[in-house]
Amino acid sequence: MSITADIIRGHTETIILASLMEHDSYGYQINKDILRKTDNRYELKEATLYTAFRRLEQAGYITASWGDEKGGARRRYYSITQEGRKACEQGLLEWKEAKAVIDKLLELDQCGEKS
Amino acid sequence: MDNLRIRKYMDQLFENAPINRRTLELKEELIANALEKYNDLTLRGYGEDEAFQLVIGSIGDVRQLFAEMGTDDDYSQAYYLQWAREAQERKAALTAVSAGLFLLAGAVLVISLLLYWYNVKFIYIHGQNLTLLGIVIALLICIVPVSLLVYAHKIQPPVELADYTAKQAALNSESRKQRRRRFKQIKGSLEGMMWLLIVIFYFIISFTTQAWYITWIIFLGGAAVECLLDALTKIFFPIDKE
Numbered sequence: 001m002s003i004t005a006d007i008i009r010g011h012t013e014t015i016i017l018a019s020l021m022e023h024d025s026y027g028y029q030i031n032k033d034i035l036r037k038t039d040n041r042y043e044l045k046e047a048t049l050y051t052a053f054r055r056l057e058q059a060g061y062i063t064a065s066w067g068d069e070k071g072g073a074r075r076r077y078y079s080i081t082q083e084g085r086k087a088c089e090q091g092l093l094e095w096k097e098a099k100a101v102i103d104k105l106l107e108l109d110q111c112g113e114k115s
Numbered sequence: 116m117d118n119l120r121i122r123k124y125m126d127q128l129f130e131n132a133p134i135n136r137r138t139l140e141l142k143e144e145l146i147a148n149a150l151e152k153y154n155d156l157t158l159r160g161y162g163e164d165e166a167f168q169l170v171i172g173s174i175g176d177v178r179q180l181f182a183e184m185g186t187d188d189d190y191s192q193a194y195y196l197q198w199a200r201e202a203q204e205r206k207a208a209l210t211a212v213s214a215g216l217f218l219l220a221g222a223v224l225v226i227s228l229l230l231y232w233y234n235v236k237f238i239y240i241h242g243q244n245l246t247l248l249g250i251v252i253a254l255l256i257c258i259v260p261v262s263l264l265v266y267a268h269k270i271q272p273p274v275e276l277a278d279y280t281a282k283q284a285a286l287n288s289e290s291r292k293q294r295r296r297r298f299k300q301i302k303g304s305l306e307g308m309m310w311l312l313i314v315i316f317y318f319i320i321s322f323t324t325q326a327w328y329i330t331w332i333i334f335l336g337g338a339a340v341e342c343l344l345d346a347l348t349k350i351f352f353p354i355d356k357e
Contacts, residue, residue: 026144026147026148027144027145027148028147028148028151028152031148043173045173045174045175046145046149046173046174046175046177047174047175047176047177047180048175050141050144050145050180051180054180069147073143073144073146073147073150074143074147075144075147075148075151076140076143076144076147
């Protein structure tokens with residue numbers, strides 16, 4: 001459980017980018033998507049999420065704009081840029097590689113079932 | 116609705132945050148999302164306290180965000196540049212107003228000298244007194260553009276970005292609107308005093324010179340000063356676009 005949470009946190013930026021690949025979104029909605037996709041088991045802390053937003057914005061992977069909600073606070077919508085799409089693909093590749101490596105290591109370490 | 120409670124909590128959270136546009140925007144973003152989450156939770160049947168606790172609990176450590184915003188200056192840089200540009204424009208406006216006033220003073224001077232010449236040449240009607248009055252008024256008018264120019268000269272964008280940030284923090288402690296209102300109050304009392312003085316001045320001059328047919332021009336001068344004050348209000352306290 002905590003390993004999964006760590007891994008998710010380690011991939012916050014790619015997860016956000018992947019979420020924005022589907023459609024423009026804002027903080028709470030992205031977190032809701034994560035909740036839904038993980039069957040209500042995981043969500044990101046607000047602080048983690050917004051730190052990642054700022055970093056992605058600075059890198060030019062996402063752009064932000066204000067919604068026009070009336071009465072009360074406005075939502076800040078994010079959309080992915082061309083650069084962001086590339087970064088997302090790159091992040092996916094890296095994850096696939098890591099997954100393959102861990103798979104192999106755990107198999108070789110023989111804690112998996114022996115056939 | 117428990118909106119106030121969440122807003123209050125955010126206020127506390129941001130109490131020690133560096134004051135700049137980034138943190139203000141972050142706060143608004145956080146509030147919008149927190150409120151939506153809170154509403155969702157209460158709709159799903161959570162009690163008010165429970166929903167509030169859940170919302171607060173999911174925020175995490177915001178200080179790490181502040182830390183980043185304190186050091187990252189890219190954003191502030193843009194605002195600094197904008198501010199510098201505005202300062203430049205204000206300077207230009209002040210210079211233009213000063214030039215106009217100098218012209219006015221010059222015109223008054225020319226008119227009074229012409230009056231003098233006219234009086235000497237043709238009929239003598241308290242010409243000397245009027246000329247003297249004209250010269251005095253011209254000099255008095257000059258006081259305003261000179262002080263404006265001195266002030267304009269002092270408008271310099273702070274050399275360091277840090278100066279600017281410090282200045283911003285100070286400015287933020289009193290909102291623009293408040294300052295505008297305060298200035299308007301001061302302006303109002305100044306104008307009241309000015310008109311009173313003008314009336315007194317008018318009678319003194321008129322009785323001493325007996326030139327009633329022309330001394331009413333003093334009131335035009337008063338109107339000019341009032342227009343000037345209005346222009347200054349607009350330069351220094353532009354109406355917020357919001």
